[in-house]
Amino acid sequence: MPTLSKILIANRGEIACRIQRTAQALGYRTVAIYSDADAQALHVQMADEAVNIGPAPVQQSYLNIDAILHAATITCADAVHPGYGFLSENPDFARACLNAGLTFIGPSPEAIELMGSKRLSKLAMLDASVPCIAGYQGSAQDDQTLQREAERIGYPLMIKASAGGGGRGMRLVHQAKDLLANLHTARSEAKNAFGSDELILEQALTDPRHVEIQLFGDSHGNLLYLGERDCSIQRRHQKVIEEAPCPVMTPELRHAMGEAALNAGRAVNYVGAGTVEFLLDRNGQFYFLEMNTRLQVEHPVTELITGLDLVAWQLHIAAGQPLPLQQTDVTLTGHAMEVRLYAEDPAQGFLPQTGDILRWEPAPGVRMDHGISEGQRISPFYDPMLGKIIAHGATREEARRKLLRAVEDTVLLGVTTNQRLLAELLKHADFVAGDFSTGFIAEHFSEIPPQAASEDQLTLAAALFYQHSAGKHPQGLAGWSNNTASPSIYRLEVNGETHTVSAAPLQLTLDGRHVTLTLNGIRRRLPYYLDGTELWLPGLHVTNRTQQVASRQAAAGSGTVKAPMDGAIVDVRVSAGESVVKGQLLLVLEAMKMEHSLTAGMDGVVKGVQVIAGDQVRNRQVLLEIE
Template identity: 85%
Template sequence: MPQLTKILIANRGEIACRIQHTAQALGYRTVAVYSDADAQALHVQMADEAINIGPAPVNQSYLNIEAILDAAKKTGADAIHPGYGFLSENPDFAKACLNAGLTFIGPSPEAIELMGSKRLSKLAMLNAGVPCIAGYQGDQQDHATLQQEADRIGYPLMIKASAGGGGRGMRLVHDSSQLLDQLRTARSEAMNAFGSDELILEQALIDPRHVEIQLFGDSHGNLIYLGERDCSIQRRHQKIIEEAPCPIMTPELRQAMGEAALKAGRAVNYVGAGTVEFLLDRNGRFYFLEMNTRLQVEHPVTEMITGLDLVAWQLQIASGQPLPLQQADVSLSGHAMEVRLYAEDPAQGFVPQTGEVLRWEPAPGVRTDHGLLEGGKISPFYDAMQAKIIAHGATREEARRKLLRAVQDTVLLGVTTNQQLLADLLQHRDFIDGDFSTGFIAEHFSEISPRSPSNEQLSLAAALFYQHSADQHPQGLAGWRNNASAPWTYRLEVNGEIHHVSAEPLPLTTDGRHATVVLDGIRRRIPYNLNGDKLWLPGISVLNRTQQVANRQADAGSGVVKAPMDGAIVDVRVSAGDSVTKGQLLLVLEAMKMEHPLKAGMDGVVAAVQVVSGDQVRNRQVLLEIE
């Protein structure tokens, strides 16, 4: 039986912090690894020891197996927990840990290798009698074969990276004319993300639910499931809201899905935490999607309804202990819901965002798993998810209501997030009724426009700019009273639009972090951050353009193509002198593990290309110009 004393966590961010909470509570020492970009990160500060493993790019740090093993050797760690993402489903990493005499807190390398391939795992599930979607999972990967198989399967169909996850290397194809372009993009994204460009094709189910079963196995041959999670609310094939149990689950369906998941686990002699994911159609038929051989991002909702600590279970099983419960002992209580707080702009196609965390205040009364610190940087090198907010209630409605309040009360200023979208989703009538599928966001939120600031927000912004402009008003708040005349008219920019606002005398007090203001007779306390001419309020950022000449040239309809975020150019499709049409693909930018196509905003001729493939670029940097 392995004796664990010191655990190195081969990950970063919220999951590294989450694992440390349990490991330290159980008496284990913890070691954090970090890249140059994460030197001051929360997971580093929490750990007993921390060690630098390389530069910011993941292939030089968090995907660097030798650097991580060397860190374990230097610190005397005897076990490695991979978390999720990065190397968590890399069989070579698991083998390397075992060969180095380290306990890998996860399943066997053989199970990881088989289930990490969508192609091979689907073949194994078919042999095990697990229901699967019709498709192509062969080893002939040339485009001619894939084109032939796609025509056989029929459209719409899904292209999936065999080694993939998190929506990367995944494309929905509606007709044959789109296939080759989508195959090339999927291959490129898969190779960049996973080091493999192997693909599978599957018939696309229209508007299914995404329901997964939490498995746990031990080294003594025991295997159980801990209920299910509904993960249907997704954008770009990435989960955004998860809940347990599934709102439409019946005891009979739960047992059938659970037994199918057990078949999948037994087929690979599964040990540790794993999740078998299914697509569930409206007729109650379910189909194997994939198996994740690791802890899931959404594991907290299972913890909430079972009262169990799944990380503690992982550590016990890795120590050689048997499962603490048998299947008959598993009970579910109440309902839990989780949202993922992403640094992204939903109004710009969910483009990831970078910046400094100026204010961070998790909402009270709920669980928030995060790795954020005020003053920390959200960089372009890692996933856009910053935190998970989780609520539990006796009923689904109670959990939803608590979660909605928590989402609205969470404060993250300094970077654009999906916070308002999360609140809108939680308040949508169909979501409240539990009537949704994986197509929910595409159906109800296909056009997400930047939210216009309210008059109250603009009035507060003007008042805050006025109050903080000591150079313009050397006597500070002298004359700041209810019957004073308006002292200044401000030109405020929000989402590229200029608003002319008079700084009306408002009853206003501030402490530098929160403004207490009376608007329409109602007293409110509102978080903010003001630095020079830029103000952050919940949901919006405001630029003070009062002293500047308006720039009337908008990028969107002009010939200037700028980087929408920090990232790396991975493909340049045009050269100077080329004729292009509006909507034509010009460049591909990779950031936060996703590829982002940049297209022409007008017809014209390429006047200049200022980047080449491989260049690192900054947000708003000019990349290309069209005349």
């Protein structure tokens, strides 16, 4: 039975902080690893010891197995917790930890390897009598075989990368004529993302729910499940809202899905935390989707309805202890709901966002799992998820109501987030009624307009700029009040639109972080951040253009292509002197694990290219000019 005393957490951000909180509360010492970009990150500050493992790119840091094992060696760590993402489902990493004499807090390398392949895991689940979607999971991968199998399965069907996840290497095909093209793009994506171009085909279900079972096994042969989670609110196969229990669950269905998950776990002698994911159709039939051999992002909702600490369970099991409970001891109380807070702009096609966190105030009264702090820079190198907001209530409606308030009250200024979309999702009538499927966001939120500034917000912004320019309130001065009656005209830009606003006399009281004002007979207290010509209010970034003579229209016709965010140039498609047409692909920028195409906004000739492939660029940096 292994004796654990010091745990290296092979991860970053909110999950590294989450694991540390439990590990330290149980008396373990913790070791953080960090890249150059994360030197001041919260998970580094929380740890007892921390080791720099390399430059910012993940291949040179958080995916560098040798560097991580070296960090464990020099700190005398005796166990490694992989968190989720990065190397958490890499059998070679689990095997390397064991070969180095470290306890890997997770399942066996063999279980990770088998369940990491959609093709092999589906074959194993069929042998274990776990319900599976009709499809093709054979080893023959030539176009002719896949075309023949597609005709047998019928359309619509899903193409899936066998080694994949997160929607990469996945295509929905409605007609036979579109199959070949989608096979080729799916193979290419899968090869680039996962190093394997192996595919499977599956019948496409219409409007299913995504329901998963939380599984736990120990080294003594015990296995149980801790209820289910509904993760149907997704965007491009990435979960956005999760809840437990599932709104349409019945005791009979829960038992059937739980037993199927147990069969899946027994088939691979599963030890540790794992999640068996199913698709549930409107007739109550469910089908195996995949098994995640790690702790899930959404594990907090299970913790809140069971009263259990799943990370503590992982540590106990890794230390050789039996499961703390038997299946009959598991109880579910109330309802829990979670949203994922992303640094992205839904109004710009969910473009990932970078920048500095200028104000950060988590909402009170709910659970907030995060790994961020004020002054931190959100870089382009990692996933854009910043944290999770989780609420619990006696009923689903109480949990939803608490979560909605918390989403609206959470303060994050300086970086654009998906907060407004999260609030709209939580308020939607179909979501309130629990009537939704995996197509919910695509159906109801296919177009998300940018947030418009209200008249009250513009009036407040003008008043704040006025008092700032008048020198009456240096940033941070507490207790300042403005009763001036002298109006001034301001040109304020919000989302590319310029507004002419009069700085009407307002009663403002500022404490350096919040402004208190009375407007239209209503007294409000709002967070803000003001820096020269830039002002951030909740959900709004306002730029003072009053002193600028050049019009936006003139700037728009300049043909200047700027970086939409921090990132790396991975491809340059044109050169100086080349003629281009509007909409033509010019450059490809990689940021936050996604590629973004930058196109020409006008016809013309390339005047100059300021970057080459491999360059790291900053947000709004000039990349190319057209005349």
